[in-house]
Amino acid sequence: MQAALMRTRIAIVGAGPAGLMLAHLLYLRGIDAVVLERRSQEYVERRVRAGVLEHPTVELLREAGVADRLDREGMPHHGLSLRFDGEDHRIALADLTGRSITVYGQQEVVKDLIAARRKTGEPLHFEVSDVAIDVDAPAVTFTDAEGKPQRLDCDFVVGCDGSHGVSRASMPAATYAHEYPFAWLGVLAKAPPSHSELIYTYHERGFALHSMRSPEITRLYLQVPPDERLDDWSDGRIWDELGRRLAASGFTLSTGPILEKSITTMRSVVTEPMRHGRLFLAGDAAHIVPPTGAKGMNLAIADVRVLAEALERYFASGSTDLLDAYSDTCLRRVWRAEHFSWWMTSMLHQAPDADAFQRRLQLSQLRYVATSTAAATSLAENYVGL
Known part of the structure; x- marks a missing residue:
């Protein structure tokens, strides 16, 4: 034809x-x-x-x-949280840059x-x-x-x-090109956000992220190996692991039915x-x-x-x-x-071959970003968009 x-x-x-x-x-x-x-x-x-x-x-x-x-x-959103050592450290995006981000x-x-x-x-x-x-x-x-x-x-x-x-x-x-030695297990859950802002979490078990899509829908992520099988992650196991990694003083993780889940390599x-x-x-x-x-x-x-x-x-x-x-x-x-x-990514994730020295370097970097106005401003201006 x-x-x-x-x-x-x-x-x-x-x-x-x-x-x-x-x-x-x-x-x-x-x-x-x-x-x-x-x-x-x-x-x-x-x-x-x-x-x-x-x-x-x-x-x-x-x-x-x-x-x-x-x-x-x-x-x-006018800020975000870096969570490590079981505590939140807020990066005040709007105060540092005069600009913000929008979750949509x-x-x-x-x-x-x-x-x-x-x-x-x-x-x-x-x-x-x-x-x-x-x-x-x-x-x-x-x-x-x-x-x-x-x-x-x-x-x-x-x-x-x-x-x-x-x-x-x-x-x-x-x-x-560069391949990262980990992936993200992402879930969309029918649960109200557990925090007013995004939480980027450094944890010895691996990275976790708390985000949202609406006042009723939460988006959450867990660092997993790139060859991880989705079938090995039941809803209960996902919530248990999120609870461990996101744990912090005064924080309660909202849970609910998981609507979607997927694994994305990085x-x-x-x-x-x-x-x-x-x-x-x-x-x-x-x-x-x-x-x-x-x-x-x-x-x-x-x-x-x-x-x-x-x-x-x-x-x-x-x-x-x-x-x-x-x-x-x-x-x-x-x-x-x-x-x-x-x-x-390098600052927040646990590389499979990382030793104790490298993990201490990550924590040092996180503490510097959390306490230095110059370092926090650099993160903020890149995050809200140059």
């Missing part, structure tokens, strides 16, 4: 936060785009991922007119952006398959949800389809450059960070903000200066986030 021909300025592969946000920013600038996604809309909207939005991310969502529900339901699930951002896209009536195709990128044309070929072959000619292709997507595979670039990956000809990468297609620093979705949003401005300049004046600078501009932020995430 001969492919049907379509034409757009920007072909966007992937309907995660990066792809959907870019499409919306381009729409606001009068630049047409088509978004292609291999998963169903239901799957994309239910996919539980990150939940911490940096200050610049929240500001951009507001500027773009897609923050109404975020402002109603998001949970602003990535899937909620995705829902809001899909709703905005549907409202505009601009093309958004789910359940496509056989996606292939012709970088030289440029063009994207795919099979639509009805099984019909399609060819989408365009001026530029933007790959927002993750580290295992077709976009990254179409990019002849260098990859820098790695750092950076692709350089983030551009090849008329193909650009954004978000997880270009870089992966361990979740400790809460940077993944925020980096994706930062990428497409830079790219939207560059594309606007190009179509308005023909100037390629911002497009040519895109990779270098984004990578400066990416490597800062990679270092911060590595630093947070």
Whole structure:
């Protein structure tokens, strides 16, 4: 069957936060785009991922007119706690930086952006398959949800389809990667948060994190070995281990039915450059960070903000200066986030081969951050977003 021909300025592969946000920013600038996604809309909207939005991310969502529900339901946080030696040590984000973070699930951002896209009536195709990128044309070929072959000619292709997507595979670039010797067992529980803020916990049994998604839903994590089996973790065992690691004076862990649980391995990956000809990468297609620093979705949003401005300049004046600078501009932020995430991860997790000397170094670093205004400010300004 001969492919049907379509034409757009920007072909966007992937309907995660990066792809959907870019499409919306381009729409606001009068630049047409088509978004292609291999998963169903239901799957994309239910996919539980990150939940911490940096200050610049929240500001951009507001500027773009897609923050109404975020402002109603998001949970602003002006600080976080480092918990070690059985005590909390608060990092006063707002006092130290004048900015804060907001807890609002990535899937909620995705829902809001899909709703905005549907409202505009601009093309958004789910359940496509056989996606292939012709970088030289440029063009994207795919099979639509009805099984019909399609060819989408365009001026530029933007790959927002993750580290295992077709976009990254179409990019002849260098990859820098680091594997961490542990994973996170994450649970979503129907239980009210046990604390008003996020708690990053250093414990001899391994790292633990207390977070939340709403006043009724808690998000919690445990450090586990990367080859751990989810079947070995009953709900009772999860709550028992969380209770041990999160124990502190005056703290009571709220428990309830576990709605979801998963194990996620931890790695750092950076692709350089983030551009090849008329193909650009954004978000997880270009870089992966361990979740400790809460940077993944925020980096994706930062990428497409830079790219939207560059594309606007190009179509308005023909100037390629911002497009040519895109990779270098984004990578400066990416490597800062990679270092911060590595630093947070190294400070808080128990490496399997760590000896007593290394553990004492970790505690020394934690105590320094907790008692030094300069060290706390460095953590805070990286955490709320540069």
